[in-house]
Amino acid sequence: MADDDSMNGIHDEVPEIELIIKASTIDGRRKGACLFCQEYFMDLYLLAELKTIRLKVTTVDMQKPPPDFRTNFEATPPPILVDNGLAVLENEKIERHIMKNVPGGHNLFVQDKEVATLIENLYSKLKLMLLKKDDTKTSSLMSHLRKIDEHLERKDTRFLTGDTMCCFDCELMPRLQHIRVAGKYFVDFEIPAEFKSLWRYMYHMYQLDAFTQSCPADQDIINHYKLQQFCIFIDPYWKNVKMKKHEELETPTFTTSIPVNVDIN
Structure with a gap:
């Protein structure tokens, strides 16, 4: 799995959220074109800019998933959110987790x-x-x-x-x-x-x-x-x-x- 740098300049006591996204189907490392992956990346990036979280983004080549990914998540495709060791695997559950459990997340999910x-x-x-x-x-x-x-x-x-x-x-x-x-x-x-x-x-x-x-x-x-x-x-x-x-x-x-x-x- 390829790691992007976490957003810097945020105090250590701020929780770290990891988002695992699909990697490029061309080079297997850079960001892929999964719509849901980008959507949650944007959600969490906005929260990281507000310094309510530290964001770590990890890309996974689904054509050649690494052993640790297969061990932890079997065949589950990204996006996958990991919060303090808890893996959230389904899109609807990811949205709900950001809204209810990620600091500041409730402000993103307006009703309209x-x-x-x-x-x-x-x-x-x-x-x-x-x-x-x-x-x-x-x-x-x-x-x-x-x-x-x-x-x-x-x-x-x-x-x-x-x-x-x-x-x-x-x-x-x-x-x-x-x-x-x-x-x-x-x-x-x-x-x-x-x-x-x-x-x-x-x-x-x-x-x-x-x-x-x-x-x-x-x-x-x-x-x-x-x-x-x-x-x-x-x-x-x-x-x-x-x-x-x-x-x-x-x-x-x-x-x-x-x-x-x-x-x-």
Whole structure:
């Protein structure tokens, strides 16, 4: 297992939380493209910035898991949270543990049914579009993004529920990154420049260490979908798919800037 450095400058009496995440499917060491891993990484990073915890992030190559990982967790895939020797293995239990047991965690998990409904099923619409691009699936994703854009315009705040980040932002932004990177690569989909409030939101997120430190490389997001089951099938819409993992030879890149044709002012 590869360890990232814990966040420094925090007193020893602050509890250490370890988050085990999936490693890159390209090099087996850097951060992989698991959405849940990035979501909880962001949650915990925000708490570490507030100095309520010390955060240790460990990457595990699931293609070659080390013996100590197999001994401790058998076949359980990350994300896995370890708090004072207690391993929390399931996504819902991880959320509940952060909310109830991790210092400061309750502040991240706000109640907002409108926002919860707003971002629900966004990822499934991306996967449907990637499976086979057609006007219906593209329009469905576009309509969903438009609703988020309209919510942000009405709200007129930096984040989904206000001017402070919460769990919903840690859930939404990794999905928007996958839409941006994988959508462009596989089916030439781009978030429209007219969604100014959505782009402004992404701009603010790109300024935050919680996102940039947890964000996988573009190549890892692309390879994540190449390894999905639907990549096995030959489809004329997948014109850009190359099954050779040429990403292994590339220097990792990170799409974390706003396109020049987007006006966020």
